[in-house]
Each structure stands twice: as C-alpha cells, then as structure tokens.
Amino acid sequence: MSDLVNVTIDGVQISVPKGTPIIEAAKQAGVLVPHYCYHPSLPSPAVCRMCLVEVEKAPKLVPACVTTVADGNVIHVNNDKSKRARESVLEFLLINHPLDCPICDQAGECELQDYTFQEGRAGTRYSDYAKRYNPVEDFGPDVLYVANRCILCTRCVRFMDNVAGDAVLNVSERGDRAFIGIDPDHLLDHPWAGNVVDLCPVGSLISKDFLHKARAWDLDKTASVCTGCSQGCNTMIDTRDDVVVRLRPRPNLDVNRHFICDEGRADYRWMNRGDRIEAPLVRDGAKLTPTDWDHAVERLGALAKTARRVVILASGRASTESLGFVRRMVDGATVTAAIKVPLGPEAPLAGVPNLALRKERVPNLAGAGLLGYGAEWPAAVAAVKGADLVVVLDAVLDDADVAALAGAAAVVVIGTVDDDRLAGATLILPSTNVAEENGTFVNRDHRVQRYFQAKPAPGLARPAWWIAAEATHAARGLAAPATAAEAFAALGAMVPALAGLSYADLGHTGRVVSPTTAGAAR
Amino acid sequence: MTGSTHAHADAPHHPVFVGKVREQLDALFPKYPTKQACLLPALWMVQEARGWISPAAIAEVAEVLGLTPAYVRGVATFYTMYHLHPVGRHFIQVCGTSPCHLCGSDEVLKAILGATGCGELGATSADGRFTVVEVECLGACGFATPVLIDDDFHDSVTPERVAGILARYP
Ligand code: SF4
Ligand code: SF4
Ligand code: FES
Numbered sequence: 001m002s003d004l005v006n007v008t009i010d011g012v013q014i015s016v017p018k019g020t021p022i023i024e025a026a027k028q029a030g031v032l033v034p035h036y037c038y039h040p041s042l043p044s045p046a047v048c049r050m051c052l053v054e055v056e057k058a059p060k061l062v063p064a065c066v067t068t069v070a071d072g073n074v075i076h077v078n079n080d081k082s083k084r085a086r087e088s089v090l091e092f093l094l095i096n097h098p099l100d101c102p103i104c105d106q107a108g109e110c111e112l113q114d115y116t117f118q119e120g121r122a123g124t125r126y127s128d129y130a131k132r133y134n135p136v137e138d139f140g141p142d143v144l145y146v147a148n149r150c151i152l153c154t155r156c157v158r159f160m161d162n163v164a165g166d167a168v169l170n171v172s173e174r175g176d177r178a179f180i181g182i183d184p185d186h187l188l189d190h191p192w193a194g195n196v197v198d199l200c201p202v203g204s205l206i207s208k209d210f211l212h213k214a215r216a217w218d219l220d221k222t223a224s225v226c227t228g229c230s231q232g233c234n235t236m237i238d239t240r241d242d243v244v245v246r247l248r249p250r251p252n253l254d255v256n257r258h259f260i261c262d263e264g265r266a267d268y269r270w271m272n273r274g275d276r277i278e279a280p281l282v283r284d285g286a287k288l289t290p291t292d293w294d295h296a297v298e299r300l301g302a303l304a305k306t307a308r309r310v311v312i313l314a315s316g317r318a319s320t321e322s323l324g325f326v327r328r329m330v331d332g333a334t335v336t337a338a339i340k341v342p343l344g345p346e347a348p349l350a351g352v353p354n355l356a357l358r359k360e361r362v363p364n365l366a367g368a369g370l371l372g373y374g375a376e377w378p379a380a381v382a383a384v385k386g387a388d389l390v391v392v393l394d395a396v397l398d399d400a401d402v403a404a405l406a407g408a409a410a411v412v413v414i415g416t417v418d419d420d421r422l423a424g425a426t427l428i429l430p431s432t433n434v435a436e437e438n439g440t441f442v443n444r445d446h447r448v449q450r451y452f453q454a455k456p457a458p459g460l461a462r463p464a465w466w467i468a469a470e471a472t473h474a475a476r477g478l479a480a481p482a483t484a485a486e487a488f489a490a491l492g493a494m495v496p497a498l499a500g501l502s503y504a505d506l507g508h509t510g511r512v513v514s515p516t517t518a519g520a521a522r
Numbered sequence: 523m524t525g526s527t528h529a530h531a532d533a534p535h536h537p538v539f540v541g542k543v544r545e546q547l548d549a550l551f552p553k554y555p556t557k558q559a560c561l562l563p564a565l566w567m568v569q570e571a572r573g574w575i576s577p578a579a580i581a582e583v584a585e586v587l588g589l590t591p592a593y594v595r596g597v598a599t600f601y602t603m604y605h606l607h608p609v610g611r612h613f614i615q616v617c618g619t620s621p622c623h624l625c626g627s628d629e630v631l632k633a634i635l636g637a638t639g640c641g642e643l644g645a646t647s648a649d650g651r652f653t654v655v656e657v658e659c660l661g662a663c664g665f666a667t668p669v670l671i672d673d674d675f676h677d678s679v680t681p682e683r684v685a686g687i688l689a690r691y692p
Contacts, residue, residue: 161593169592170593170596171600172596172599172600173600181592181596181599182592183590183591183592183595184577185577185581185591186592
C-alpha cells in the first residue's frame, strides 16, 4: 500500500502508516522511547525533550513524539547518542527534584524514577546548590500539587485545556522558577479532573483519597469495568491485601480512551463492605437456618420450578451471566423482570467524542435489556402483589419496595450485603460483588466487556449465575456451567445477539454486539 | 507608565476596558488574526491605567479576550515587565549587567535605594512614590549606568546625580 512507509527502529524493520509519529512506530516495533510530555490522548507540545532519538542522515536528534516517520528512516533509540541526550535531560530534571521517593505516592510507578534508574547518572553534579522549594498546594476536591516534584511536562495543563475544556491550570513564571498555577478563584473540581493525577508522570499531582494508602509495589492489579454508569469505562482495580484501595482508568480507545470520571473513581468503598451475607440461609418454620449450598440450591430449584407468577427485582450491577441464569431459572413462569436504575446528572468529557458520565448510573442497563429485564421499576414492584415468587437479585431496595415484598408468597434474596429488612425471606443466598467474580457488562453502545475477579469472595458467597444455574440443575436436570466463561458461552442460547461469542472473543476491550435480538456478533 | 496611580491590592476593581481604553483595544483586534493575540497589548493597557495588574484585572482581560483567567495569569507571570503587585508611582529600573557593573552600577543602585527610601530591591517606598528594581542589559552599555524611570531614559548616571534626577519625579 502506498500510504505505508518502511522504517527501521533499533534494527527492527516495520511498515507503518504515513504520518505516524516515531514514538508510536517504535511502540509497534517493540521499542519504548522514554518520554514525559507526550501522551497518546493529548496534543503534543514537545516540551520535555526526553524523547530525542537519532534518525540517520538528520543533522541533529529529533523529538520522537512530534516527528513523523519518513520512508527509509533508520532510527536509533538505544544508541549512545540518544542515550546521552536522555541522560542530560534527566540530569536537568533532577537538579531541583527533591528525590523524596520514600514518602512519595508515585514511587514504584514513577516515570522519573524508572528512567533515571534505567539510564540516568548515578550521582549529581549539583550537590553544592540548594534546591528550589515551593509549598504543597491544595488544587481541589481530590488533588494535591507537590510543586517540588513537578517536571513541567504540562500534561495536566493540556488535559484541563484541550480535553476537559476547563482551562484552570497554567504554567506560571518561567525558567527554574516555573510551576503549575491554578486560577485562584477556581478549584480542580471538573467532574473528570481526577485524571490529571494519572496523567502526571511523577508524584507531583497526587490523589488525596489515595494519599499514603499503599506503596505501588504492594498493589495487585485487576482489569475491571466501572459500575458507575452505562458508559462502561474500563478500569483497573488496585487491591492491597485483598482490600480495594484505588480505581484507575484502563485504556480503551473506543470507550474511555485513558480516562475515568471522578464519580466512578471514587465508587469503590462498597466493594470492601464487611456487613456481608456469608452463608446460605433457608427458612425452617419461623427461623432462618444456615446451611450448605447443596441444600440451598435444592430449595431454590423447587421454589422456582413450581412458581407460576414470578417477579425479578435486580440490581443494574448484576453481571450479564447472573441476569441470564436467574431469568432462565424461572423459564416457563409468567415473569416480570426489572432492574433499578438510579439517575443523576450527565457530565460529558468535552474533548472525547461519546464519553460522558451518563444519566443512568448502572453499568449493565443494556445487558439487562438484552435479557428481557425492563427499567420500569415501579411496575415491577407493583407486580409483586400476588406473585408466587420474588427473586431479589442484589437490588438496593427502599422501604416502599421492602413493604411491597409482603404481597408475594415467597421471597428469595440473592445478595451481597446483609439487610435486616429482608429477614422475612424464604431463602437468603450470598452472592459475590463485581470485585469478587468474573463477568461481563454490556455498555450503552452494546459493547460486551469483561471484568475479572480482584479479591476472594467472603464466606460461601458465589456468583449469582452459579446459584441460579445449580438450582435449575437440581430441579430440572439442566447442565450447569462450572465457570464464568462457560456461563457466558451459554448465554448465546438465551440471547441471539450473544450467540457464538466467547470470553476469548471479548478480549480486554470488549466486542460490540447488535442490539436487536436477531443480530449476531460483529 | 508615566503618571500611574498607586493602587492597593484590596481596592475594588473598576473595569479598565471602558471608554477610551476599550476603543484602543477594539482598534487592535483587526490587526491580529485572533483576539488571543491581543493579550500582551491588553495587559500593557491595564498596567498603564492602573500601575499594576491585579487578579481582578486578569479576570477582566480574560473576559474581554475570551480566554480563561488561568491562561492570562500564566502569560502575565511569564514576563517580568508586568507588575503583578502594586508598585510605586514611579518605577525605577537600574541596569546591573557586567559592563555597567564594572563601571560602578552597584554604587548607583545603592544611592537610589537610599535616596528613594526603598531600602531594598523590589520594595516600595513608604510614601508610595518609588519602586526600584535591578534589570539586565538596558541596551546602553556605552552610557553606564543607564537608569529607566517610568518611560524616561537617563544615561551615565552617577551616585552624585541621583538626587537631582529623582527630584523630577514627585
Ligand atoms: S504537575 Fe505533573 S502533569 Fe503537571 S506539569 Fe507537573 S509533572 Fe507534568
Ligand atoms: S463515566 Fe460512568 S463508567 Fe465511566 S468512570 Fe464515570 S461512572 Fe464509571
Ligand atoms: S515526549 Fe517528546 S518532547 Fe516530550
């Protein structure tokens, strides 16, 4: 193809589209060009000079972040000349850097630390000079600015200006006095402002919420999907000793690029709740007795098999697998199924098309839709009266909802958090939350996305799909999937849109399926 | 800068860009491709009118040019010639670069700091009359020591001439 050019980077020959910046071409060749100001989701100002590389026949080193490849380029990222340039840049950056890594939250995931360790000078030539000192500043609800650590890459300024469209940050002063300034009358309170903390390559912009909570090397990272709204931003759950301590964006260029909103970022404490249901409880006369799963699923299966009018009140955070198998458990009955959808104000991120904190604050609205769950909550609650069976699938009920449950012959709770108000139920069965299971959500654009288990489930808790499938197996002899992957593969039989899809097809960034039940996977 | 009025940081802000000054700015717009490009002249106009550029004035400039206050502040802090704090009625700049230094600019500076009552660099005299700063090359190395008072250029200043020159700036 004529719009491809051939280049050689550190001896690796590749073809890339014309107009590709060297830094991206190098990535494809498996070569990392160290960089600070460049970020794939921001415009490039080429201010840090860290990415200087040698291009044969060019008179001097060129910045790889803004120089595009030309046919026949022979580029050296890791030769002496390029390395010496980086060493010099690092030396400049460290003249005023406090080197307070032992008390810096970024340590362990800091690009200044990493590159200096990799190829910086072992010592300093400036030990006789005092370092510049500026106090720590409070930038907003969740952001502190530690000016002394700042390397002035301007990523934060560009994010607020070019992406958030709320230019409250600037570069103030100049030369070695320069620092990041904030409009004194404004805070960094844009609904997406927290991203500057992730964008900052050093520990200069830090999260108050995460301040001194954990060292980076003590964290385990698990790919997940935000449960905050129907956008379905890809996230990384960071756990320390099986406690979720932080959510961060995970890149997905088609959904959230490199960003998540502040509301989604802060929405993790519930994953650590200690007031959990930990063993299956079954009613024997007046009291609920803890039991094992064999007995519990048998009781559930029997209830589900004989019920003729069933209502399912589900959480919008339930996985597609769980929604599917709970629905299948009551096949044959007349079923009213709905999820509860809390609403909130929409908050778009101006610079990224089709990215917003959505009004519908549940992650699996579309998945529920595919499986026949409506969003008409009041109607579903009204249908409880006279029903043979109500299945509460981890839904957060208000007092009126709870009162309505009295109208049903039997109530089964499959849930995470222990709720005294539901003590009249026939069965209370412990299920896992999003951080404790593998599963999928379908976002508003019908992208089916996987999330992974980040920490162990409490007590005997099991994924709701497992509970429902085992009950169906016990009552009707239908095969029950043993893993989330099998559960997902089996959904194809219930929803044509998912037919033929497997977890492997979804990968880490998901797959868009046709919203109509007739369509197949794209 | 001549005739600038001394202002206090806590005084209420009266808009700069009204009447004549507004007309001046409007006349500039067609000369530049964008309003943003008029930022430096707009800041000069503020400084001319008020003697310094207050946070409220920064907000006004931002408003008038369709920029954000943070952006305007970033630009204003980049250039040392904009005053972001109130200064005296007369702003004195003394060259301290090597050639002038060799010719005794230190002594001139000392004399000026003493005679004005400023005492130290960057400070404003108690009567609000003067602020003195040292600057790099004023481009008049052949006439050491050059001193800029407001927009007036004084060459070959010596400690002896200081009192006489200052007397012209009430
Ligand atoms: S605060 Fe961080 S992101 Fe902002 S300029 Fe400094 S180093 Fe870069
Ligand atoms: S926009 Fe929605 S999905 Fe994305 S981070 Fe915010 S709450 Fe989560
Ligand atoms: S990454 Fe290229 S100059 Fe900063």
